[in-house]
Structure formats: C-alpha cells, structure tokens
Amino acid sequence: MSDALLSMNPAQREAVLYLNGPCLVLAGAGSGKTRVITQKIAYLINECGYDARGIIALTFTNKAAREMAERIQQSVEKKRLKGLTISTFHALGVRFLREEAVHAGLKPGFSILDSTDALGVIQELLATTDKGRLRSVQQQISLWKNALITPDDAEKLAETPDEQDAARVYRSYDATLRAYQSVDFDDLIVMPAKLMSTNDELRERWQRRCRYMLIDEYQDTNVCQYQWVRSLTGLRDMFTAVGDDDQAIYAWRGATIENLAKLPQDYPALRLIKLEQNYRSVATVLDAANQVISRNPNLFGKKLWSTLGKGEPIQVVVMDNEEAEAESVGMRISASRFERNARWKDYAVLYRGNHQGRLFEQTFRELRIPYVIAGGQSFFDKAEIRDIIAYLRIIANEEDDPAFIRAVTTPKRGVGQASLTALGDTATQLNCSLFDAVHDEQAAERIGARQLEPLKVFVDFIRNIQWRAGRGKTDGGAATPAEGASELLDEVMKYIDYERYLYDTQEERAAQSRWQNVLELTNWLKRKAQEDGLTLAQLVQHIALITMLERSEDDEDPDAVRLTTIHASKGLEYPYVHMVGVEEGLLPHLGKDDEYGDANKDAEALEVRIQEERRLMYVGITRAQFHLTLTWCKKRRKAREDLIREPSRFISEMGLESGLKVVVDPFSGMTPKERLVKLKEMLQKKG
Ligand SMILES: Nc1ncnc2c1ncn2[C@@H]1O[C@H](COP(=O)(O)OP(=O)(O)OP(=O)(O)O)[C@@H](O)[C@H]1O
Numbered sequence: 001m002s003d004a005l006l007s008m009n010p011a012q013r014e015a016v017l018y019l020n021g022p023c024l025v026l027a028g029a030g031s032g033k034t035r036v037i038t039q040k041i042a043y044l045i046n047e048c049g050y051d052a053r054g055i056i057a058l059t060f061t062n063k064a065a066r067e068m069a070e071r072i073q074q075s076v077e078k079k080r081l082k083g084l085t086i087s088t089f090h091a092l093g094v095r096f097l098r099e100e101a102v103h104a105g106l107k108p109g110f111s112i113l114d115s116t117d118a119l120g121v122i123q124e125l126l127a128t129t130d131k132g133r134l135r136s137v138q139q140q141i142s143l144w145k146n147a148l149i150t151p152d153d154a155e156k157l158a159e160t161p162d163e164q165d166a167a168r169v170y171r172s173y174d175a176t177l178r179a180y181q182s183v184d185f186d187d188l189i190v191m192p193a194k195l196m197s198t199n200d201e202l203r204e205r206w207q208r209r210c211r212y213m214l215i216d217e218y219q220d221t222n223v224c225q226y227q228w229v230r231s232l233t234g235l236r237d238m239f240t241a242v243g244d245d246d247q248a249i250y251a252w253r254g255a256t257i258e259n260l261a262k263l264p265q266d267y268p269a270l271r272l273i274k275l276e277q278n279y280r281s282v283a284t285v286l287d288a289a290n291q292v293i294s295r296n297p298n299l300f301g302k303k304l305w306s307t308l309g310k311g312e313p314i315q316v317v318v319m320d321n322e323e324a325e326a327e328s329v330g331m332r333i334s335a336s337r338f339e340r341n342a343r344w345k346d347y348a349v350l351y352r353g354n355h356q357g358r359l360f361e362q363t364f365r366e367l368r369i370p371y372v373i374a375g376g377q378s379f380f381d382k383a384e385i386r387d388i389i390a391y392l393r394i395i396a397n398e399e400d401d402p403a404f405i406r407a408v409t410t411p412k413r414g415v416g417q418a419s420l421t422a423l424g425d426t427a428t429q430l431n432c433s434l435f436d437a438v439h440d441e442q443a444a445e446r447i448g449a450r451q452l453e454p455l456k457v458f459v460d461f462i463r464n465i466q467w468r469a470g471r472g473k474t475d476g477g478a479a480t481p482a483e484g485a486s487e488l489l490d491e492v493m494k495y496i497d498y499e500r501y502l503y504d505t506q507e508e509r510a511a512q513s514r515w516q517n518v519l520e521l522t523n524w525l526k527r528k529a530q531e532d533g534l535t536l537a538q539l540v541q542h543i544a545l546i547t548m549l550e551r552s553e554d555d556e557d558p559d560a561v562r563l564t565t566i567h568a569s570k571g572l573e574y575p576y577v578h579m580v581g582v583e584e585g586l587l588p589h590l591g592k593d594d595e596y597g598d599a600n601k602d603a604e605a606l607e608v609r610i611q612e613e614r615r616l617m618y619v620g621i622t623r624a625q626f627h628l629t630l631t632w633c634k635k636r637r638k639a640r641e642d643l644i645r646e647p648s649r650f651i652s653e654m655g656l657e658s659g660l661k662v663v664v665d666p667f668s669g670m671t672p673k674e675r676l677v678k679l680k681e682m683l684q685k686k687g
Pocket residue numbers: 007008009012027028029030031032033034035036244247278279280570571572573622
C-alpha cells in the first residue's frame with residue numbers, strides 16, 4: 001500500500017479502494033472528502049492501471065480544479081497523467097459542445113455569452129430597462145433550463161402574467177442565441193445533458209470514453225448536472241461522489257440537495273461512506289460549527305471531531321461602523337501576523353456580499369496590507385476588460401453580434417447608431433450576422449459609402465487577424481501555420497489604441513488604473529498562450545469560460561491576505577479567518593433590498609431561507625484552521641442612511657461553551673480622524 005493510502009483513516013481508505021460500484025462519501029467540512037478524490041485518482045492510475053484519459057473529475061470552481069491537478073501531480077508520474085480531465089462542469093460542457101457542435105446545431109467556433117451579454121439579449125426581447133424585472137426573467141429562464149423544462153412546458157406551467165411573459169421570452173431568447181451561434185452558461189450543461197439522452201451514437205461513444213467519474217461538492221449540483229453524470233456513467237455506474245448536505249449553498253442557482261437523497265434510490269448498489277474525523281480545524285472552531293448547523297434538519301446525522309487540540313477562543317468584535325470594521329480587521333491582521341510570525345496569505349477575510357469587499361480593498365491599500373480578491377468576478381466584469389474581450393470574441397466568432405456592436409463602437413470610430421440600425425436591418429433581411437452584412441451590397445445602399453467605410457475597415461482588420469490566428473483550420477485545411485498569439489495580440493491592441501481612448505474619455509487616475517487592468521489581462525493572456533502552446537484562436541475560445549466563475553489566478557500564489565465571499569471560499573481553508581458583517585440582515589441576508597425582505601411574509605419560506613444562510617455560516621466557520629474572529633457593526637450605512645444593526649442570530653447559536661470571547665473594538669466612539677491617529681500610533685509601536 002502506498003504511503004498516501006497508509007496516511008488515511010479507515011473510512012477514507014475504504015472510499016478510495018472501493019471499485020465495485022457507485023460510491024457516495026457524505027461527510028462534514030474538513031473531513032478529507034476532496035482528499036479522497038485526489039487519492040482515488042492516483043490510486044486508479046498508479047495501482048489499478050487505469051488510463052488517465054478515461055477518468056473525469058468534476059469540481060465546482062476553476063480554482064478547485066487547479067488545486068486538485070497540482071496535488072495529483074505530486075503522486076502520479078507526469079506521463080501517466082496525460083489526458084486526465086479535471087474540470088468544472090461548465091468547462092467539460094465547453095469541451096463536449098466543441099467536439100459535438102454539429103449535433104447541437106452549432107459551429108465549433110460558437111460563442112459563450114456571459115450573464116451580462118445574456119441579459120442584454122433579454123432586454124431586447126422584453127423591451128424594458130427595469131433591471132430588477134430583467135434579472136428576475138433571466139433567473140426564471142435559468143431555473144427552467146436547468147430543470148430541463150422546455151419553452152413549451154414553461155408556457156404550460158406559467159401561471160401569473162409575469163411568468164407567461166417570461167416563458168414567451170424564454171422561447172425567443174433560445175432562438176436568438178442560436179441565431180447568434182451562441183450559448184449561455186446554462187446551455188453548457190443543458191445541451192450536453194440533452195444530447196446524451198437523445199443521441200444514441202453520441203451517448204455510447206462518451207460512455208465508452210468515461211471509465212471512472214469523480215464529483216466533488218456533489219450537494220451543489222442541479223437536476224441537469226445529475227442527469228448528465230448519470231448518462232455519462234451509464235454503462236458501468238463507476239463513480240465516486242463526495243458532498244456535504246450542510247454545505248449546500250447554491251439553491252438559488254437551482255442546485256438541489258435532493259440529488260443526494262436520490263442517489264441511493266437510483267443506485268441501489270450505492271456504497272455510502274461517512275467520514276467523521278476533521279483534519280482542518282481546532283475544537284473551538286469545530287464546536288461552534290457543529291452547534292450552529294445542528295439547528296438545521298439534515299439528511300444524515302453526523303458529528304465532527306478533531307485531534308488538533310482545543311485552540312484559542314473564537315473572538316467576536318463589536319464595531320461602531322463598517323469603516324471601523326475594515327480598519328480594525330486590517331490592524332488585527334497586521335498585529336497577529338507579527339505576533340505569530342505568520343504570512344499574509346495565512347489570513348482570510350470572508351464576507352456575505354461582494355460589495356463588502358470594496359471598503360476592505362481601500363482600507364488595506366491605505367494600511368499597506370497586500371491582498372488579493374479571491375474568486376471575485378470583479379476583474380472580468382470591469383468595462384475595460386469586457387471591451388477588450390469583445391474584440392477577442394469577434395475574432396473567435398464573427399457571428400457574435402453583441403461583441404460586434406461593442407467592439408465597433410468602443411473606441412468610437414465614427415460608427416453611429418443610424419448606421420448600426422441600418423446594418424441590423426440588412427442582417428435581418430439577409431439572415432446573416434452583422435459582421436457579414438457589412439460587405440453586402442445592400443449595406444452600401446442603406447448606409448451610404450462614407451458611413452460604411454469605418455465598418456469595412458474594422459471587418460477587414462478582423463478577417464485578416466482571424467486568418468493569421470489559425471481560424472478555420474479545424475478541417476485540417478489551410479496551409480499557412482498560425483502566427484504567434486503574442487504578436488497578434490499586440491497587433492490587435494495597437495489597432496484598438498485603447499490607452500489613448502481611456503485618456504481621451506476619462507480623468508487621468510481612472511484612465512491609469514484601467515489601463516493597468518488591460519495590461520494585466522494581455523500579459524496574462526500571453527503567458528497562458530505560451531505555457532499551453534495555444535494559437536490566438538484557441539486562446540480566445542477559452543476566455544468566456546475563464547470569466548465565468550472567477551478570475552483564473554493561475555499558479556500565482558502571492559503572499560497576500562485573501563478577501564473573498566463566503567460562497568467563493570467553499571472547499572478552501574485558511575489558518576486565520578475573519579468573518580465580517582456577521583449581522584442580522586447581512587448574514588442571515590433575508591431579502592433582496594430591505595432588511596428582512598419579502599421572505600418575511602411567509603414563515604415557511606423564511607425558515608428555508610434561514611437554513612440556507614445557516615449553511616453559509618457553517619461553510620464560513622469551517623474554513624478556519626486555527627483561529628476565527630467574527631465582527632459586526634452597530635451601525636452600517638446603506639445608501640445615505642445609517643442603519644442600526646444587531647448581531648447575527650448565528651453568533652448566539654454558536655454557544656458560549658465553545659469559548660466565545662467578546663471584545664469591544666479599540667476604536668469605539670472615535671471619529672475617522674481620531675481613528676487614523678490612533679492607528680498610526682499603534683503601527684509605530686509595532687515597528
Ligand atoms: N487522513 C488525513 N491525514 C492528514 N490530513 C488529512 C487527512 N485527510 C485530509 N487531511 C487534510 O485535512 C484538510 C481538509 O481536507 P479536505 O479539504 O479534503 O476536506 P473536505 O472534506 O473536502 O472539506 P470541505 O468540506 O471544506 O470541502 C486538508 O488540509 C487535507 O490535506
């Protein structure tokens with residue numbers, strides 16, 4: 001038996017060695033579920049002679065996939081890892097659809113719309129600018145899709161006028177996407193799942209290919225993912241799923257814990273393995289987590305224990321307001337790092353909502369504390385990044401109309417709204433993309449030669465780049481090899497002349513910081529192209545995917561404090577954790593806008609909501625290895641109002657016996673200016 005196997009506890013080992021049929025590992029946080037998956041992959045390859053190409057491991061985020069790949073590299077020879085698939089569901093969906101594009105009625109170069117683009121399409125169809133309404137329709141469509149409900153079914157199911165409206169939009173939305181040769185994120189899962197169930201030849205091919213599947217964070221899969229896994233593993237039922245029903249935090253995205261309950265029914269031979277030893281956290285942290293989650297009903301009783309010692313008491317710090325909170329957390333981290341002789345990256349600040357991160361970013365900058373936003377979508381949501389990516393998208397797929405419009409109008413190159421409308425009409429008439437319409441005679445007639453000129457220049461430039469980037473070689477045709485991705489990218493950037501555009505349209509500081517972001521993007525793209533030996537065409541095809549769940553920080557692991565939402569921290573661990581904003585109205589967060597939301601109207605709905613928030617709290621607490629600090633503010637500003645806050649119910653649910661220590665913020669009662677003075681004093685004292 002290998003050393004790695006020897007170091008596991010008997011239950012973990014059983015889960016790794018079990019190959020007689022489907023296997024489900026159900027266990028609490030930090031009990032080594034993810035470790036079981038990595039060890040099992042190593043075991044399959046090293047000791048059972050599995051070909052890596054037949055193994056598919058699915059994780060929830062790109063980051064988790066990367067971490068898993070790194071761990072496996074330590075125990076399996078490189079050459080035996082060739083062809084191993086470790087990816088997110090969505091990334092596997094992209095690969096599947098690129099290979100099977102024809103069966104899905106797509107060209108291999110189809111575009112992937114992110115949720116903002118998709119919202120744009122819905123906006124056109126719904127003809128409203130009411131953001132709330134648009135988002136609710138988008139979410140409704142997404143839920144339907146993921147539950148495998150077709151537009152026809154949706155129309156039958158819809159009851160209220162709003163739902164009927166949404167169902168109508170759903171139909172045209174799907175048709176529009178197909179016309180654009182585009183798919184949205186949901187399609188990446190839904191289309192493969194459907195194809196697997198309707199196309200026999202394709203199903204058999206993939207089933208032969210997939211010899212063993214491993215799925216992490218199983219509790220957060222949705223109906224469609226369940227079906228897809230089910231059909232992929234169809235022939236042999238050879239899979240291991242690991243999960244924790246107490247960590248299900250994506251119900252709002254259509255995930256259903258019922259998938260866990262359904263497994264034993266759908267697979268009578270299922271082997272269920274529970275793990276109870278926690279290897280991550282000290283007792284104070286673990287007890288608090290156990291206490292909180294014990295208030296939720298759960299599928300299978302479980303109680304975690306660890307041998308890592310009692311640990312320091314959990315601290316609860318009361319703050320005057322959110323500014324004091326950010327400063328105080330920054331100060332505490334600086335002081336603690338000094339005292340414990342730790343690294344910045346041993347610290348994490350976890351919050352409920354992305355918006356809370358901003359103040360921490362600003363404050364940490366002032367305090368000279370290095371930080372990274374872990375798992376934030378923020379980078380790729382920035383306007384400047386989306387602008388540049390629009391160009392790359394149009395290079396990848398000229399039928400991507402939304403990208404075309406964005407690229408051709410940013411920077412302005414003399415293409416006015418009237419020209420675009422006329423071009424749109426032409427495209428509709430010819431039933432082609434905006435891009436292709438430019439060179440049609442009709443366009444010249446409608447738009448006029450002078451107005452058309454800048455559009456032609458744009459299209460010709462893109463065509464030229466496409467050709468040189470290696471587009472259209474999937475059929476093995478073209479004779480000239482693709483030019484280097486880096487050089488081509490430079491050429492595209494020069495053509496866009498984005499830096500000048502920024503300085504022309506924005507004030508200097510903003511332009512500077514945006515341009516920095518753009519440079520970061522292009523450097524990262526070049527590095528990626530070089531490392532993976534990609535052509536520009538291949539590179540741009542990956543982009544939408546990377547932007548999906550998080551920014552791919554690649555192998556960068558800077559020594560910096562992690563700022564992250566609790567959602568994005570799932571599966572990860574940090575020695576010292578600060579959970580901030582642990583207040584009623586924030587965590588639990590019960591409604592969209594007002595504090596207790598409309599959920600309050602219905603006691604049952606409210607309870608469901610609180611349970612989901614409690615699981616989120618549980619996920620947050622269990623990220624901590626050695627020490628946990630919770631903070632809450634007596635006042636928090638919202639819009640222009642100061643709201644009076646109460647500590648979260650989850651704090652009292654943790655139980656004082658776990659050694660809770662309540663501390664009053666040292667800055668209490670001070671004005672911002674006084675705080676700064678005191679802060680400087682404290683910093684000086686620390687040297
Ligand atoms: N048998 C073991 N011996 C020593 N350390 C272990 C063992 N099993 C797991 N660990 C360590 O415990 C920590 C938690 O493991 P892991 O991340 O696999 O837990 P998990 O169940 O996936 O947690 P989560 O539910 O948060 O995803 C990791 O640092 C891992 O390396």
